Amino acid sequence: MTTTTLEQQVRAAVEAVPDPELPPVTMGMLGMVHAVEVVGSRASIELLPTFAGCPATEMMERDVVAAVGAIDGIDEVRVAFRYSPAWTPERIDDEGRERLREFGIAPPTGTGTVSEVPDDARRLPLMGRGPATGHRACPYCGSDDTVQDSPFGPTPCRDVRHCNTCDQPFEAFKEL
Amino acid sequence: MDLDLTAPRSLLLLTLADDELVTGHRHSHWTGVAPSLEEDLAFSTLAQDEINHADVWLQILVGSNDRDAVDALALGRKPDEYRHAVLCERPPLDFAYTLARQWLYDHFDAIRLGQLADSTDADIAAVATKLLHEERYHLEHADSWVRRFSGDDTAREKLAVGLRAVWPEALWLFEPLPREDEMVADGLMPTFTASWLVRWAELMVAMHDEIGLADTIPTDLTMSGDGWVLPDDFFATPGGRRGVHTEDWTSAWEEMTHLHRAHPGAQW
Numbered sequence: 001m002t003t004t005t006l007e008q009q010v011r012a013a014v015e016a017v018p019d020p021e022l023p024p025v026t027m028g029m030l031g032m033v034h035a036v037e038v039v040g041s042r043a044s045i046e047l048l049p050t051f052a053g054c055p056a057t058e059m060m061e062r063d064v065v066a067a068v069g070a071i072d073g074i075d076e077v078r079v080a081f082r083y084s085p086a087w088t089p090e091r092i093d094d095e096g097r098e099r100l101r102e103f104g105i106a107p108p109t110g111t112g113t114v115s116e117v118p119d120d121a122r123r124l125p126l127m128g129r130g131p132a133t134g135h136r137a138c139p140y141c142g143s144d145d146t147v148q149d150s151p152f153g154p155t156p157c158r159d160v161r162h163c164n165t166c167d168q169p170f171e172a173f174k175e176l
Numbered sequence: 177m178d179l180d181l182t183a184p185r186s187l188l189l190l191t192l193a194d195d196e197l198v199t200g201h202r203h204s205h206w207t208g209v210a211p212s213l214e215e216d217l218a219f220s221t222l223a224q225d226e227i228n229h230a231d232v233w234l235q236i237l238v239g240s241n242d243r244d245a246v247d248a249l250a251l252g253r254k255p256d257e258y259r260h261a262v263l264c265e266r267p268p269l270d271f272a273y274t275l276a277r278q279w280l281y282d283h284f285d286a287i288r289l290g291q292l293a294d295s296t297d298a299d300i301a302a303v304a305t306k307l308l309h310e311e312r313y314h315l316e317h318a319d320s321w322v323r324r325f326s327g328d329d330t331a332r333e334k335l336a337v338g339l340r341a342v343w344p345e346a347l348w349l350f351e352p353l354p355r356e357d358e359m360v361a362d363g364l365m366p367t368f369t370a371s372w373l374v375r376w377a378e379l380m381v382a383m384h385d386e387i388g389l390a391d392t393i394p395t396d397l398t399m400s401g402d403g404w405v406l407p408d409d410f411f412a413t414p415g416g417r418r419g420v421h422t423e424d425w426t427s428a429w430e431e432m433t434h435l436h437r438a439h440p441g442a443q444w
Contacts, residue, residue, distance in 0.1 A: 052306050053228035061241075081241065083232075084302030086309065150214040151313055152221040156228075160217070176309045 006073050010043045011036040013067045020059040021155050024099040027060065031091025034082060041075040043068050048087035051156040051176075057081060088176055105158065106136035106172040136172045138163035148172075179238065184355045185297065185364055186237060187259070190249070191353055191417060192288075193233035194260035197250060198425075199281060200226030201432050205268045215271075218317055222278070225314070229307055236299045244441060251436035255429045256419040259353075263345040265416075265425040269338075272325065276338035279318035280346040280380065286311050287376050296363030326387035339384075339392035347396060347406060350376075351417040370405075377404030 014036060015028025027033055027047070035046040045064060049057050061079045068077045089108035092100070097107035138146050143165035150160040158171045180186060203226060206219035231246060238245040263281065268274045289311060292304035325335040350373040359365040377397055381404070384390040396406055414420045435442055 051225075051310055052232050052303070053225035053310060055224065055228065058243075082302070083306040084298070086302070086306045088309075150217055151316060152214070152217040154217075156221060156225060156310075174313070 005038075006071070007036060007038040009071055010038055010045075010068050010074065013071060014045055014047075014064055017060065017063045017067050020056045020063065022100070022103065022105070024103045025092075025096045027064075029093050029096030029099065031093065031096075032060075032087060034085075038074070041073055042078070043071075043074050043076070044078045044080070046080050046082050048085070048091075049081050049083075050087050051174075052083065053156045056155075089173060092173075100173060101139040104139055104170050106139045106161065106170060108173045108175050109134060109136065134175060136161060138166060138168065139170050140168050141166040146170075181257075182355075184358045184362075187354055188359055188365060189233050189237040189300075191259040192292075193230040193237070193250070194258045195264055195281075195285070195349075196226040196233065197230035198258070198260045198264040198428065198432075200224070200230065201428060202264065202266070202268055203274075203278075206274070211271055219274075222314055222317070225310060229310075232303055232307075236303060243443065247436060251433045255421060255426055258421065258425070258429070259417055259419065261345070261349045261351065261416040262422055262425070263342065263349060263416075265421060265428055266345070267424060267428075269341070270334070272331075272334040272338035273341055274338075275318060275321045275325070276335060276342040277346075278314070279322055280339075280342055281349065282311060282314040282318055283379060284346070284349045284372070284376050286315060287372050287379075291367050291372060292365065294366045296366075300364065322383075322387065326389065332387075332389070336389055336392050339389060343392060343394050344396075347373075347394065347410070348415045348417075350406070351411050351415045353417050373406070374403035 014033050017027045019025050032048050034048050037044045064079050065077045100107045137144050145164040146161050148161050153160045157174050161172050162169050200223045203219050203223035210216040234246045234249050235241050289304045289308045295301040325331040350369045352369050
């Protein structure tokens with residue numbers, strides 16, 4: 001019989017908290033949990049926000065405090081958001097990608113030019129820079145015949161697309 | 177909370193936050209009234225991004241995500257205590273002006289973030305790197321609209337009018353910050369704003385040449401041996417970075433801070 005430590009319990013609880021704007025995926029699946037530490041009855045949790053402009057972070061903090069605070073042996077919960085290492089879509093695990101697809105959101109391909117930073121004039125011709133969001137397959141029918149309708153969508157991390165095969169609008173998780 | 181708002185680190189972070197906060201506030205004008213649904217989404221998202229970026233810079237400044245402390249800085253200062261460039265406080269006027277401003281401002285912001293990614297301050301460097309990724313969407317938005325505008329005579333003339341209005345004040349994005357010498361000396365800011373101007377102007381001039389609108393660029397900007405420069409006395413009188421703003425800011429400030437002043441401590 002194995003013993004689950006309090007710290008493992010806390011980590012499991014944090015990882016199981018759903019994203020308030022994408023309920024089928026959890027913070028664990030999204031790879032947002034950076035560090036979990038328990039000292040005595042105090043839990044300290046460090047999270048990586050997906051987009052710095054994500055208004056859901058305050059809800060996540062509240063949900064994490066509630067989930068961890070309910071664990072026997074925990075009296076105090078501290079949540080901090082950190083920006084280094086920067087969260088990138090590669091952190092989303094396979095289960096998270098599948099759940100996103102089922103939810104009608106094309107997961108990031110992970111092939112975007114993630115580390116390209118627009119700080120150098122020579123790499124910035126007027127239109128020549130690669131698109132921040134590459135092509136995506138339709139999450140419903142799998143067709144590759146899709147177009148991006150709008151680079152901005154209902155949340156900072158999603159854009160709006162259309163499938164020409166099944167004629168269905170869908171969203172895609174941005175590459176960053 | 178003992179926070180010295182005149183310390184170099186505070187001055188830098190307030191400038192970063194105020195540019196983004198006021199830009200976001202002005203972008204939000206288009207929510208519900210943009211020329212198309214896509215642009216409604218675009219400017220609403222741009223506004224949300226910029227206001228949240230301001231929020232993150234202020235969290236770094238207060239050293240926590242304490243909502244009251246952050247709001248007190250974002251919404252609790254007097255109008256002349258804000259350090260954004262005057263360009264950011266102007267009303268949106270028309271869509272061409274809005275786009276011209278977004279184009280010039282976001283390329284400035286990307287260059288600034290690229291420099292601050294090398295700050296000796298670990299928090300500033302981490303946030304700058306993070307925000308740089310997100311700003312790509314802003315650059316793509318502005319670049320693609322400028323390309324579309326420049327392909328049609330009527331739209332191109334509207335863009336030219338917008339650019340002529342934006343340019344003289346866009347140069348003031350590069351007004352040196354108070355205590356900038358100290359910021360650069362300790363690596364908080366790896367380079368002087370004058371060197372950001374060189375990079376930005378090189379990029380913008382090349383883009384203007386490409387779309388045939390180079391005649392909208394003010395003649396203040398000239399090429400010297402080391403690149404693009406402004407006259408020595410260009411920033412002789414204080415501007416936004418030193419708290420000097422316009423009537424447009426007075427009315428925007430009243431609107432932006434109204435809820436905070438009417439209901440201190442109000443939460444969503």
